[in-house]
Amino acid sequence: MTSGNNGASTPEDDDPFGYLYADGQANGAQPPSGGGYGYPNSVNRVRAVGQRQYGQPTAPTAPYGQAPQQQGAYGQPNAHYAAPETLPGGATTSRQPVQGGGGRGRGPNTKGLLIGAIAVVAAVVIGIGVAMLGGDSGNDDAGDGGATPTASQSAEPSTSPSxxxxxxxxxxxxxxxxxxxxxxxxxxxxxxxxxxxxxxxxxxxxxxxxxxxxxxxxxxxxxxxxxxxxxxxxxxxxxxxxxxxxxxxxxxxxxxxxxxxxxxxxxxxxxxxxxxxxxxxxxxxxxxxxxxxxxxxxxxxxxxxxxxxxxx
Known part of the structure:
Protein backbone atom coordinates (compact mmCIF):
# COMPACT_ATOMS: atom_id res chain seq x y z
CA MET A 1 0.00 0.00 0.00
CA THR A 2 1.42 3.43 -1.01
CA SER A 3 0.69 7.04 -0.25
CA GLY A 4 -2.19 8.41 -2.30
CA ASN A 5 -3.45 4.95 -3.37
CA ASN A 6 -4.69 2.25 -1.03
CA GLY A 7 -5.35 -0.26 -3.78
CA ALA A 8 -8.97 0.13 -4.68
CA SER A 9 -10.01 3.07 -6.82
CA THR A 10 -12.94 4.15 -4.68
CA PRO A 11 -13.92 7.65 -3.56
CA GLU A 12 -13.28 6.60 0.04
CA ASP A 13 -9.65 5.56 -0.74
CA ASP A 14 -8.63 8.64 -2.75
CA ASP A 15 -5.98 10.76 -1.05
CA PRO A 16 -6.77 14.42 -1.87
CA PHE A 17 -3.12 15.32 -1.37
CA GLY A 18 -1.54 12.37 -3.26
CA TYR A 19 -0.13 14.60 -5.96
CA LEU A 20 2.19 16.14 -3.37
CA TYR A 21 4.11 12.85 -2.87
CA ALA A 22 6.46 11.07 -5.23
CA ASP A 23 4.67 7.72 -5.07
CA GLY A 24 1.36 9.51 -5.65
CA GLN A 25 2.72 11.22 -8.72
CA ALA A 26 4.06 7.83 -9.90
CA ASN A 27 0.54 6.50 -9.70
CA GLY A 28 -0.75 9.35 -11.88
CA ALA A 29 -1.93 11.82 -9.22
CA GLN A 30 -2.36 15.34 -10.63
CA PRO A 31 -3.30 18.65 -9.05
CA PRO A 32 -7.06 19.01 -9.07
CA SER A 33 -8.37 20.69 -12.21
CA GLY A 34 -11.95 19.44 -12.54
CA GLY A 35 -13.15 19.50 -8.99
CA GLY A 36 -11.80 15.97 -8.10
CA TYR A 37 -9.01 14.91 -5.77
CA GLY A 38 -6.43 14.78 -8.55
CA TYR A 39 -6.44 11.08 -9.41
CA PRO A 40 -7.62 9.90 -12.79
CA ASN A 41 -11.30 8.96 -12.78
CA SER A 42 -11.74 10.24 -9.20
CA VAL A 43 -15.19 11.07 -8.09
CA ASN A 44 -16.16 14.73 -8.26
CA ARG A 45 -18.07 15.39 -5.06
CA VAL A 46 -17.62 19.14 -4.61
CA ARG A 47 -20.31 21.48 -5.86
CA ALA A 48 -20.62 25.23 -5.57
CA VAL A 49 -23.49 26.45 -3.41
CA GLY A 50 -26.64 26.61 -5.51
CA GLN A 51 -24.95 24.87 -8.44
CA ARG A 52 -26.80 21.59 -8.39
CA GLN A 53 -30.24 21.69 -10.03
CA TYR A 54 -32.35 18.61 -10.01
CA GLY A 55 -33.65 17.65 -13.41
CA GLN A 56 -31.40 20.19 -15.20
CA PRO A 57 -28.01 19.87 -16.89
CA THR A 58 -25.05 20.39 -14.61
CA ALA A 59 -23.14 23.60 -15.31
CA PRO A 60 -19.43 23.12 -16.04
CA THR A 61 -17.05 23.77 -13.14
CA ALA A 62 -14.51 26.54 -13.59
CA PRO A 63 -10.88 25.48 -13.87
CA TYR A 64 -8.80 25.53 -10.67
CA GLY A 65 -7.65 29.04 -9.80
CA GLN A 66 -10.32 30.77 -11.90
CA ALA A 67 -13.49 32.46 -10.72
CA PRO A 68 -16.66 30.65 -11.68
CA GLN A 69 -18.79 32.22 -14.35
CA GLN A 70 -21.52 34.51 -13.00
CA GLN A 71 -24.99 33.29 -13.65
CA GLY A 72 -26.56 36.66 -14.10
CA ALA A 73 -25.84 40.35 -14.20
CA TYR A 74 -26.16 42.55 -11.13
CA GLY A 75 -29.76 43.27 -10.41
CA GLN A 76 -31.03 40.34 -12.49
CA PRO A 77 -32.64 37.19 -11.04
CA ASN A 78 -30.25 34.40 -10.21
CA ALA A 79 -31.15 31.09 -11.81
CA HIS A 80 -29.99 29.21 -8.71
CA TYR A 81 -32.31 31.10 -6.34
CA ALA A 82 -35.95 31.94 -6.47
CA ALA A 83 -38.05 33.54 -3.75
CA PRO A 84 -40.45 31.07 -2.06
CA GLU A 85 -43.49 33.11 -2.99
CA THR A 86 -42.62 32.78 -6.72
CA LEU A 87 -42.72 29.01 -6.60
CA PRO A 88 -45.95 27.06 -7.08
CA GLY A 89 -47.62 26.69 -3.68
CA GLY A 90 -45.11 29.08 -2.10
CA ALA A 91 -45.87 31.28 0.90
CA THR A 92 -47.77 34.49 0.33
CA THR A 93 -46.48 37.76 1.61
CA SER A 94 -48.27 39.74 4.33
CA ARG A 95 -47.66 43.10 2.72
CA GLN A 96 -50.84 44.72 1.53
CA PRO A 97 -51.07 47.40 -1.11
CA VAL A 98 -51.53 50.92 0.24
CA GLN A 99 -54.97 52.32 -0.41
CA GLY A 100 -55.25 55.83 -1.76
CA GLY A 101 -54.68 57.69 -4.94
CA GLY A 102 -51.55 59.14 -6.35
CA GLY A 103 -49.34 56.26 -5.25
CA ARG A 104 -48.87 57.99 -1.82
CA GLY A 105 -49.93 56.41 1.45
CA ARG A 106 -51.87 58.42 4.04
CA GLY A 107 -50.27 58.94 7.46
CA PRO A 108 -52.03 59.14 10.81
CA ASN A 109 -54.70 61.80 11.30
CA THR A 110 -52.56 64.18 13.40
CA LYS A 111 -55.13 66.96 13.24
CA GLY A 112 -57.76 64.73 14.80
CA LEU A 113 -55.34 63.62 17.52
CA LEU A 114 -54.47 67.23 18.36
CA ILE A 115 -58.15 68.21 18.66
CA GLY A 116 -58.77 65.22 20.91
CA ALA A 117 -55.83 66.10 23.17
CA ILE A 118 -57.03 69.70 23.52
CA ALA A 119 -60.50 68.48 24.45
CA VAL A 120 -59.09 66.22 27.16
CA VAL A 121 -56.99 69.03 28.67
CA ALA A 122 -59.99 71.38 28.66
CA ALA A 123 -62.12 68.79 30.44
CA VAL A 124 -59.46 68.30 33.12
CA VAL A 125 -59.14 72.06 33.72
CA ILE A 126 -62.92 72.46 34.01
CA GLY A 127 -63.08 69.54 36.44
CA ILE A 128 -60.36 71.04 38.67
CA GLY A 129 -62.14 74.40 38.71
CA VAL A 130 -65.45 72.80 39.72
CA ALA A 131 -63.70 70.81 42.48
CA MET A 132 -62.01 73.92 43.87
CA LEU A 133 -65.28 75.86 43.92
CA GLY A 134 -67.01 72.99 45.66
CA GLY A 135 -64.19 72.72 48.23
CA ASP A 136 -64.40 76.42 49.11
CA SER A 137 -68.14 76.14 49.64
CA GLY A 138 -67.68 73.17 51.93
CA ASN A 139 -65.04 74.96 54.00
CA ASP A 140 -67.30 77.95 54.47
CA ASP A 141 -70.14 75.75 55.67
CA ALA A 142 -67.86 73.95 58.09
CA GLY A 143 -66.50 77.21 59.44
CA ASP A 144 -70.00 78.54 60.16
CA GLY A 145 -70.92 75.53 62.25
CA GLY A 146 -67.49 74.73 63.69
CA ALA A 147 -66.13 75.59 67.09
CA THR A 148 -63.15 77.54 65.68
CA PRO A 149 -64.18 80.91 64.22
CA THR A 150 -62.59 82.31 61.12
CA ALA A 151 -60.68 85.57 61.09
CA SER A 152 -63.77 87.49 59.97
CA GLN A 153 -65.89 85.96 62.74
CA SER A 154 -63.40 86.63 65.52
CA ALA A 155 -63.95 89.71 67.61
CA GLU A 156 -61.15 92.22 67.95
CA PRO A 157 -58.89 90.89 70.72
CA SER A 158 -59.00 92.72 73.99
CA THR A 159 -55.88 94.40 75.30
CA SER A 160 -56.72 93.21 78.79
CA PRO A 161 -57.64 89.73 80.15
CA SER A 162 -60.35 91.43 82.21
Missing part, protein backbone atom coordinates in the same frame (compact mmCIF):
# COMPACT_ATOMS: atom_id res chain seq x y z
CA UNK A 163 -62.12 92.89 79.20
CA UNK A 164 -64.38 89.91 78.44
CA UNK A 165 -65.95 89.77 81.90
CA UNK A 166 -65.53 93.41 82.98
CA UNK A 167 -67.14 94.67 79.76
CA UNK A 168 -70.36 92.97 80.85
CA UNK A 169 -70.14 94.56 84.30
CA UNK A 170 -70.90 98.22 84.98
CA UNK A 171 -67.75 99.54 86.57
CA UNK A 172 -67.72 102.07 89.38
CA UNK A 173 -67.86 105.85 88.89
CA UNK A 174 -67.46 108.56 91.56
CA UNK A 175 -68.24 112.28 91.83
CA UNK A 176 -66.06 114.82 93.55
CA UNK A 177 -68.13 115.07 96.71
CA UNK A 178 -67.78 111.29 97.35
CA UNK A 179 -63.99 111.28 97.21
CA UNK A 180 -61.85 111.05 100.33
CA UNK A 181 -60.18 114.49 100.59
CA UNK A 182 -56.88 115.22 102.30
CA UNK A 183 -56.68 118.13 104.79
CA UNK A 184 -56.88 121.50 103.04
CA UNK A 185 -58.76 120.09 100.05
CA UNK A 186 -62.39 121.19 99.68
CA UNK A 187 -65.30 121.00 97.28
CA UNK A 188 -66.90 123.91 95.45
CA UNK A 189 -69.38 124.71 92.69
CA UNK A 190 -68.49 128.31 91.79
CA UNK A 191 -67.09 127.52 88.33
CA UNK A 192 -69.72 126.43 85.87
CA UNK A 193 -69.33 123.43 83.63
CA UNK A 194 -68.57 120.58 86.07
CA UNK A 195 -70.18 117.25 85.06
CA UNK A 196 -70.58 115.94 88.61
CA UNK A 197 -73.93 115.95 90.33
CA UNK A 198 -74.84 119.49 91.29
CA UNK A 199 -71.82 120.93 89.45
CA UNK A 200 -69.65 120.11 92.47
CA UNK A 201 -65.87 119.78 91.98
CA UNK A 202 -62.76 119.43 94.15
CA UNK A 203 -60.70 122.57 94.74
CA UNK A 204 -57.56 123.34 96.72
CA UNK A 205 -55.30 120.78 95.05
CA UNK A 206 -52.65 123.35 94.15
CA UNK A 207 -50.54 122.63 97.24
CA UNK A 208 -47.82 120.02 97.84
CA UNK A 209 -49.36 117.15 99.80
CA UNK A 210 -52.93 117.81 98.67
CA UNK A 211 -54.70 114.68 97.43
CA UNK A 212 -57.95 112.86 96.77
CA UNK A 213 -58.42 109.10 97.30
CA UNK A 214 -60.94 106.69 95.80
CA UNK A 215 -61.38 103.24 97.36
CA UNK A 216 -63.08 101.33 94.59
CA UNK A 217 -64.80 97.97 95.08
CA UNK A 218 -66.35 95.54 92.65
CA UNK A 219 -63.48 95.02 90.19
CA UNK A 220 -64.58 91.73 88.50
CA UNK A 221 -61.11 90.37 87.80
CA UNK A 222 -57.49 91.41 87.78
CA UNK A 223 -56.16 93.11 84.69
CA UNK A 224 -55.59 96.38 82.91
CA UNK A 225 -58.31 99.02 83.08
CA UNK A 226 -58.74 102.58 81.88
CA UNK A 227 -59.03 105.26 84.58
CA UNK A 228 -60.72 108.45 83.38
CA UNK A 229 -60.57 111.83 85.17
CA UNK A 230 -62.79 114.85 84.45
CA UNK A 231 -61.15 118.20 85.25
CA UNK A 232 -60.54 121.80 84.30
CA UNK A 233 -57.29 123.82 84.04
CA UNK A 234 -56.88 127.59 83.63
CA UNK A 235 -55.58 127.52 80.07
CA UNK A 236 -52.26 125.85 81.06
CA UNK A 237 -51.09 122.22 81.05
CA UNK A 238 -50.86 120.56 84.49
CA UNK A 239 -49.66 117.18 85.81
CA UNK A 240 -50.13 115.28 89.11
CA UNK A 241 -48.97 112.01 90.67
CA UNK A 242 -51.20 108.93 90.28
CA UNK A 243 -50.88 106.15 92.88
CA UNK A 244 -52.49 102.69 92.52
CA UNK A 245 -52.65 100.53 95.63
CA UNK A 246 -49.83 102.52 97.25
CA UNK A 247 -47.47 102.46 94.21
CA UNK A 248 -46.83 105.38 91.89
CA UNK A 249 -48.15 104.59 88.44
CA UNK A 250 -46.13 105.84 85.48
CA UNK A 251 -44.45 109.22 85.59
CA UNK A 252 -47.27 111.76 85.92
CA UNK A 253 -50.95 111.92 85.05
CA UNK A 254 -51.17 114.29 82.10
CA UNK A 255 -53.70 117.05 82.78
CA UNK A 256 -53.24 119.08 79.65
CA UNK A 257 -55.22 122.07 78.35
CA UNK A 258 -56.99 119.86 75.81
CA UNK A 259 -59.98 122.23 75.68
CA UNK A 260 -57.66 125.01 74.46
CA UNK A 261 -59.09 127.40 77.03
CA UNK A 262 -57.67 130.86 77.46
CA UNK A 263 -55.40 131.40 80.42
CA UNK A 264 -57.38 131.81 83.63
CA UNK A 265 -60.66 130.65 82.04
CA UNK A 266 -61.62 127.60 84.15
CA UNK A 267 -65.16 127.52 82.81
CA UNK A 268 -63.85 126.83 79.28
CA UNK A 269 -61.14 124.44 80.42
CA UNK A 270 -63.29 121.38 81.29
CA UNK A 271 -61.95 118.26 79.61
CA UNK A 272 -60.83 114.74 80.49
CA UNK A 273 -57.72 112.55 80.54
CA UNK A 274 -56.98 108.83 81.09
CA UNK A 275 -54.37 106.27 82.21
CA UNK A 276 -54.08 102.45 81.98
CA UNK A 277 -53.41 101.10 85.50
CA UNK A 278 -53.42 97.42 86.49
CA UNK A 279 -56.03 96.67 89.14
CA UNK A 280 -56.63 93.71 91.41
CA UNK A 281 -59.83 91.75 91.58
CA UNK A 282 -62.19 93.18 94.19
CA UNK A 283 -61.04 96.32 96.05
CA UNK A 284 -58.37 98.83 94.96
CA UNK A 285 -57.15 102.22 96.18
CA UNK A 286 -56.63 105.03 93.64
CA UNK A 287 -55.06 108.33 94.71
CA UNK A 288 -54.30 111.58 92.86
CA UNK A 289 -51.89 113.89 94.71
CA UNK A 290 -49.74 116.99 94.34
CA UNK A 291 -46.05 116.15 94.85
CA UNK A 292 -42.86 118.14 94.48
CA UNK A 293 -42.42 119.15 90.86
CA UNK A 294 -46.10 118.65 89.98
CA UNK A 295 -48.32 121.31 88.42
CA UNK A 296 -51.55 121.08 90.44
CA UNK A 297 -53.75 124.08 89.49
CA UNK A 298 -56.63 121.72 88.73
CA UNK A 299 -60.38 121.48 89.43
CA UNK A 300 -61.39 117.80 89.65
CA UNK A 301 -65.02 116.74 89.24
CA UNK A 302 -65.20 112.95 88.48
CA UNK A 303 -63.28 109.63 88.30
CA UNK A 304 -64.53 106.46 86.49
CA UNK A 305 -63.28 103.14 85.12
CA UNK A 306 -63.69 101.14 81.90
CA UNK A 307 -62.49 97.66 81.04
CA UNK A 308 -59.36 97.26 78.95
CA UNK A 309 -57.41 100.03 77.28
CA UNK A 310 -59.78 102.49 75.65
CA UNK A 311 -59.74 106.22 74.97
CA UNK A 312 -63.33 107.25 75.63
Missing amino acids: ASKAAQTELPKIDAKALNLAPGVTTASDVAGAAADGGVYVAGLNNVGASVTWTVDGIPEAGVYTLFAGYSVPGKDQSMTLTINGKVFGSKLNLGNFAAAAEGDYAKGWTQTYAYPSLNKGSNTISLSCQDGDQCDVLLDQLWLKAGQVKR
Whole structure:
Protein backbone atom coordinates (compact mmCIF):
# COMPACT_ATOMS: atom_id res chain seq x y z
CA MET A 1 0.00 0.00 0.00
CA THR A 2 1.42 3.43 -1.01
CA SER A 3 0.69 7.04 -0.25
CA GLY A 4 -2.19 8.41 -2.30
CA ASN A 5 -3.45 4.95 -3.37
CA ASN A 6 -4.69 2.25 -1.03
CA GLY A 7 -5.35 -0.26 -3.78
CA ALA A 8 -8.97 0.13 -4.68
CA SER A 9 -10.01 3.07 -6.82
CA THR A 10 -12.94 4.15 -4.68
CA PRO A 11 -13.92 7.65 -3.56
CA GLU A 12 -13.28 6.60 0.04
CA ASP A 13 -9.65 5.56 -0.74
CA ASP A 14 -8.63 8.64 -2.75
CA ASP A 15 -5.98 10.76 -1.05
CA PRO A 16 -6.77 14.42 -1.87
CA PHE A 17 -3.12 15.32 -1.37
CA GLY A 18 -1.54 12.37 -3.26
CA TYR A 19 -0.13 14.60 -5.96
CA LEU A 20 2.19 16.14 -3.37
CA TYR A 21 4.11 12.85 -2.87
CA ALA A 22 6.46 11.07 -5.23
CA ASP A 23 4.67 7.72 -5.07
CA GLY A 24 1.36 9.51 -5.65
CA GLN A 25 2.72 11.22 -8.72
CA ALA A 26 4.06 7.83 -9.90
CA ASN A 27 0.54 6.50 -9.70
CA GLY A 28 -0.75 9.35 -11.88
CA ALA A 29 -1.93 11.82 -9.22
CA GLN A 30 -2.36 15.34 -10.63
CA PRO A 31 -3.30 18.65 -9.05
CA PRO A 32 -7.06 19.01 -9.07
CA SER A 33 -8.37 20.69 -12.21
CA GLY A 34 -11.95 19.44 -12.54
CA GLY A 35 -13.15 19.50 -8.99
CA GLY A 36 -11.80 15.97 -8.10
CA TYR A 37 -9.01 14.91 -5.77
CA GLY A 38 -6.43 14.78 -8.55
CA TYR A 39 -6.44 11.08 -9.41
CA PRO A 40 -7.62 9.90 -12.79
CA ASN A 41 -11.30 8.96 -12.78
CA SER A 42 -11.74 10.24 -9.20
CA VAL A 43 -15.19 11.07 -8.09
CA ASN A 44 -16.16 14.73 -8.26
CA ARG A 45 -18.07 15.39 -5.06
CA VAL A 46 -17.62 19.14 -4.61
CA ARG A 47 -20.31 21.48 -5.86
CA ALA A 48 -20.62 25.23 -5.57
CA VAL A 49 -23.49 26.45 -3.41
CA GLY A 50 -26.64 26.61 -5.51
CA GLN A 51 -24.95 24.87 -8.44
CA ARG A 52 -26.80 21.59 -8.39
CA GLN A 53 -30.24 21.69 -10.03
CA TYR A 54 -32.35 18.61 -10.01
CA GLY A 55 -33.65 17.65 -13.41
CA GLN A 56 -31.40 20.19 -15.20
CA PRO A 57 -28.01 19.87 -16.89
CA THR A 58 -25.05 20.39 -14.61
CA ALA A 59 -23.14 23.60 -15.31
CA PRO A 60 -19.43 23.12 -16.04
CA THR A 61 -17.05 23.77 -13.14
CA ALA A 62 -14.51 26.54 -13.59
CA PRO A 63 -10.88 25.48 -13.87
CA TYR A 64 -8.80 25.53 -10.67
CA GLY A 65 -7.65 29.04 -9.80
CA GLN A 66 -10.32 30.77 -11.90
CA ALA A 67 -13.49 32.46 -10.72
CA PRO A 68 -16.66 30.65 -11.68
CA GLN A 69 -18.79 32.22 -14.35
CA GLN A 70 -21.52 34.51 -13.00
CA GLN A 71 -24.99 33.29 -13.65
CA GLY A 72 -26.56 36.66 -14.10
CA ALA A 73 -25.84 40.35 -14.20
CA TYR A 74 -26.16 42.55 -11.13
CA GLY A 75 -29.76 43.27 -10.41
CA GLN A 76 -31.03 40.34 -12.49
CA PRO A 77 -32.64 37.19 -11.04
CA ASN A 78 -30.25 34.40 -10.21
CA ALA A 79 -31.15 31.09 -11.81
CA HIS A 80 -29.99 29.21 -8.71
CA TYR A 81 -32.31 31.10 -6.34
CA ALA A 82 -35.95 31.94 -6.47
CA ALA A 83 -38.05 33.54 -3.75
CA PRO A 84 -40.45 31.07 -2.06
CA GLU A 85 -43.49 33.11 -2.99
CA THR A 86 -42.62 32.78 -6.72
CA LEU A 87 -42.72 29.01 -6.60
CA PRO A 88 -45.95 27.06 -7.08
CA GLY A 89 -47.62 26.69 -3.68
CA GLY A 90 -45.11 29.08 -2.10
CA ALA A 91 -45.87 31.28 0.90
CA THR A 92 -47.77 34.49 0.33
CA THR A 93 -46.48 37.76 1.61
CA SER A 94 -48.27 39.74 4.33
CA ARG A 95 -47.66 43.10 2.72
CA GLN A 96 -50.84 44.72 1.53
CA PRO A 97 -51.07 47.40 -1.11
CA VAL A 98 -51.53 50.92 0.24
CA GLN A 99 -54.97 52.32 -0.41
CA GLY A 100 -55.25 55.83 -1.76
CA GLY A 101 -54.68 57.69 -4.94
CA GLY A 102 -51.55 59.14 -6.35
CA GLY A 103 -49.34 56.26 -5.25
CA ARG A 104 -48.87 57.99 -1.82
CA GLY A 105 -49.93 56.41 1.45
CA ARG A 106 -51.87 58.42 4.04
CA GLY A 107 -50.27 58.94 7.46
CA PRO A 108 -52.03 59.14 10.81
CA ASN A 109 -54.70 61.80 11.30
CA THR A 110 -52.56 64.18 13.40
CA LYS A 111 -55.13 66.96 13.24
CA GLY A 112 -57.76 64.73 14.80
CA LEU A 113 -55.34 63.62 17.52
CA LEU A 114 -54.47 67.23 18.36
CA ILE A 115 -58.15 68.21 18.66
CA GLY A 116 -58.77 65.22 20.91
CA ALA A 117 -55.83 66.10 23.17
CA ILE A 118 -57.03 69.70 23.52
CA ALA A 119 -60.50 68.48 24.45
CA VAL A 120 -59.09 66.22 27.16
CA VAL A 121 -56.99 69.03 28.67
CA ALA A 122 -59.99 71.38 28.66
CA ALA A 123 -62.12 68.79 30.44
CA VAL A 124 -59.46 68.30 33.12
CA VAL A 125 -59.14 72.06 33.72
CA ILE A 126 -62.92 72.46 34.01
CA GLY A 127 -63.08 69.54 36.44
CA ILE A 128 -60.36 71.04 38.67
CA GLY A 129 -62.14 74.40 38.71
CA VAL A 130 -65.45 72.80 39.72
CA ALA A 131 -63.70 70.81 42.48
CA MET A 132 -62.01 73.92 43.87
CA LEU A 133 -65.28 75.86 43.92
CA GLY A 134 -67.01 72.99 45.66
CA GLY A 135 -64.19 72.72 48.23
CA ASP A 136 -64.40 76.42 49.11
CA SER A 137 -68.14 76.14 49.64
CA GLY A 138 -67.68 73.17 51.93
CA ASN A 139 -65.04 74.96 54.00
CA ASP A 140 -67.30 77.95 54.47
CA ASP A 141 -70.14 75.75 55.67
CA ALA A 142 -67.86 73.95 58.09
CA GLY A 143 -66.50 77.21 59.44
CA ASP A 144 -70.00 78.54 60.16
CA GLY A 145 -70.92 75.53 62.25
CA GLY A 146 -67.49 74.73 63.69
CA ALA A 147 -66.13 75.59 67.09
CA THR A 148 -63.15 77.54 65.68
CA PRO A 149 -64.18 80.91 64.22
CA THR A 150 -62.59 82.31 61.12
CA ALA A 151 -60.68 85.57 61.09
CA SER A 152 -63.77 87.49 59.97
CA GLN A 153 -65.89 85.96 62.74
CA SER A 154 -63.40 86.63 65.52
CA ALA A 155 -63.95 89.71 67.61
CA GLU A 156 -61.15 92.22 67.95
CA PRO A 157 -58.89 90.89 70.72
CA SER A 158 -59.00 92.72 73.99
CA THR A 159 -55.88 94.40 75.30
CA SER A 160 -56.72 93.21 78.79
CA PRO A 161 -57.64 89.73 80.15
CA SER A 162 -60.35 91.43 82.21
CA ALA A 163 -62.12 92.89 79.20
CA SER A 164 -64.38 89.91 78.44
CA LYS A 165 -65.95 89.77 81.90
CA ALA A 166 -65.53 93.41 82.98
CA ALA A 167 -67.14 94.67 79.76
CA GLN A 168 -70.36 92.97 80.85
CA THR A 169 -70.14 94.56 84.30
CA GLU A 170 -70.90 98.22 84.98
CA LEU A 171 -67.75 99.54 86.57
CA PRO A 172 -67.72 102.07 89.38
CA LYS A 173 -67.86 105.85 88.89
CA ILE A 174 -67.46 108.56 91.56
CA ASP A 175 -68.24 112.28 91.83
CA ALA A 176 -66.06 114.82 93.55
CA LYS A 177 -68.13 115.07 96.71
CA ALA A 178 -67.78 111.29 97.35
CA LEU A 179 -63.99 111.28 97.21
CA ASN A 180 -61.85 111.05 100.33
CA LEU A 181 -60.18 114.49 100.59
CA ALA A 182 -56.88 115.22 102.30
CA PRO A 183 -56.68 118.13 104.79
CA GLY A 184 -56.88 121.50 103.04
CA VAL A 185 -58.76 120.09 100.05
CA THR A 186 -62.39 121.19 99.68
CA THR A 187 -65.30 121.00 97.28
CA ALA A 188 -66.90 123.91 95.45
CA SER A 189 -69.38 124.71 92.69
CA ASP A 190 -68.49 128.31 91.79
CA VAL A 191 -67.09 127.52 88.33
CA ALA A 192 -69.72 126.43 85.87
CA GLY A 193 -69.33 123.43 83.63
CA ALA A 194 -68.57 120.58 86.07
CA ALA A 195 -70.18 117.25 85.06
CA ALA A 196 -70.58 115.94 88.61
CA ASP A 197 -73.93 115.95 90.33
CA GLY A 198 -74.84 119.49 91.29
CA GLY A 199 -71.82 120.93 89.45
CA VAL A 200 -69.65 120.11 92.47
CA TYR A 201 -65.87 119.78 91.98
CA VAL A 202 -62.76 119.43 94.15
CA ALA A 203 -60.70 122.57 94.74
CA GLY A 204 -57.56 123.34 96.72
CA LEU A 205 -55.30 120.78 95.05
CA ASN A 206 -52.65 123.35 94.15
CA ASN A 207 -50.54 122.63 97.24
CA VAL A 208 -47.82 120.02 97.84
CA GLY A 209 -49.36 117.15 99.80
CA ALA A 210 -52.93 117.81 98.67
CA SER A 211 -54.70 114.68 97.43
CA VAL A 212 -57.95 112.86 96.77
CA THR A 213 -58.42 109.10 97.30
CA TRP A 214 -60.94 106.69 95.80
CA THR A 215 -61.38 103.24 97.36
CA VAL A 216 -63.08 101.33 94.59
CA ASP A 217 -64.80 97.97 95.08
CA GLY A 218 -66.35 95.54 92.65
CA ILE A 219 -63.48 95.02 90.19
CA PRO A 220 -64.58 91.73 88.50
CA GLU A 221 -61.11 90.37 87.80
CA ALA A 222 -57.49 91.41 87.78
CA GLY A 223 -56.16 93.11 84.69
CA VAL A 224 -55.59 96.38 82.91
CA TYR A 225 -58.31 99.02 83.08
CA THR A 226 -58.74 102.58 81.88
CA LEU A 227 -59.03 105.26 84.58
CA PHE A 228 -60.72 108.45 83.38
CA ALA A 229 -60.57 111.83 85.17
CA GLY A 230 -62.79 114.85 84.45
CA TYR A 231 -61.15 118.20 85.25
CA SER A 232 -60.54 121.80 84.30
CA VAL A 233 -57.29 123.82 84.04
CA PRO A 234 -56.88 127.59 83.63
CA GLY A 235 -55.58 127.52 80.07
CA LYS A 236 -52.26 125.85 81.06
CA ASP A 237 -51.09 122.22 81.05
CA GLN A 238 -50.86 120.56 84.49
CA SER A 239 -49.66 117.18 85.81
CA MET A 240 -50.13 115.28 89.11
CA THR A 241 -48.97 112.01 90.67
CA LEU A 242 -51.20 108.93 90.28
CA THR A 243 -50.88 106.15 92.88
CA ILE A 244 -52.49 102.69 92.52
CA ASN A 245 -52.65 100.53 95.63
CA GLY A 246 -49.83 102.52 97.25
CA LYS A 247 -47.47 102.46 94.21
CA VAL A 248 -46.83 105.38 91.89
CA PHE A 249 -48.15 104.59 88.44
CA GLY A 250 -46.13 105.84 85.48
CA SER A 251 -44.45 109.22 85.59
CA LYS A 252 -47.27 111.76 85.92
CA LEU A 253 -50.95 111.92 85.05
CA ASN A 254 -51.17 114.29 82.10
CA LEU A 255 -53.70 117.05 82.78
CA GLY A 256 -53.24 119.08 79.65
CA ASN A 257 -55.22 122.07 78.35
CA PHE A 258 -56.99 119.86 75.81
CA ALA A 259 -59.98 122.23 75.68
CA ALA A 260 -57.66 125.01 74.46
CA ALA A 261 -59.09 127.40 77.03
CA ALA A 262 -57.67 130.86 77.46
CA GLU A 263 -55.40 131.40 80.42
CA GLY A 264 -57.38 131.81 83.63
CA ASP A 265 -60.66 130.65 82.04
CA TYR A 266 -61.62 127.60 84.15
CA ALA A 267 -65.16 127.52 82.81
CA LYS A 268 -63.85 126.83 79.28
CA GLY A 269 -61.14 124.44 80.42
CA TRP A 270 -63.29 121.38 81.29
CA THR A 271 -61.95 118.26 79.61
CA GLN A 272 -60.83 114.74 80.49
CA THR A 273 -57.72 112.55 80.54
CA TYR A 274 -56.98 108.83 81.09
CA ALA A 275 -54.37 106.27 82.21
CA TYR A 276 -54.08 102.45 81.98
CA PRO A 277 -53.41 101.10 85.50
CA SER A 278 -53.42 97.42 86.49
CA LEU A 279 -56.03 96.67 89.14
CA ASN A 280 -56.63 93.71 91.41
CA LYS A 281 -59.83 91.75 91.58
CA GLY A 282 -62.19 93.18 94.19
CA SER A 283 -61.04 96.32 96.05
CA ASN A 284 -58.37 98.83 94.96
CA THR A 285 -57.15 102.22 96.18
CA ILE A 286 -56.63 105.03 93.64
CA SER A 287 -55.06 108.33 94.71
CA LEU A 288 -54.30 111.58 92.86
CA SER A 289 -51.89 113.89 94.71
CA CYS A 290 -49.74 116.99 94.34
CA GLN A 291 -46.05 116.15 94.85
CA ASP A 292 -42.86 118.14 94.48
CA GLY A 293 -42.42 119.15 90.86
CA ASP A 294 -46.10 118.65 89.98
CA GLN A 295 -48.32 121.31 88.42
CA CYS A 296 -51.55 121.08 90.44
CA ASP A 297 -53.75 124.08 89.49
CA VAL A 298 -56.63 121.72 88.73
CA LEU A 299 -60.38 121.48 89.43
CA LEU A 300 -61.39 117.80 89.65
CA ASP A 301 -65.02 116.74 89.24
CA GLN A 302 -65.20 112.95 88.48
CA LEU A 303 -63.28 109.63 88.30
CA TRP A 304 -64.53 106.46 86.49
CA LEU A 305 -63.28 103.14 85.12
CA LYS A 306 -63.69 101.14 81.90
CA ALA A 307 -62.49 97.66 81.04
CA GLY A 308 -59.36 97.26 78.95
CA GLN A 309 -57.41 100.03 77.28
CA VAL A 310 -59.78 102.49 75.65
CA LYS A 311 -59.74 106.22 74.97
CA ARG A 312 -63.33 107.25 75.63
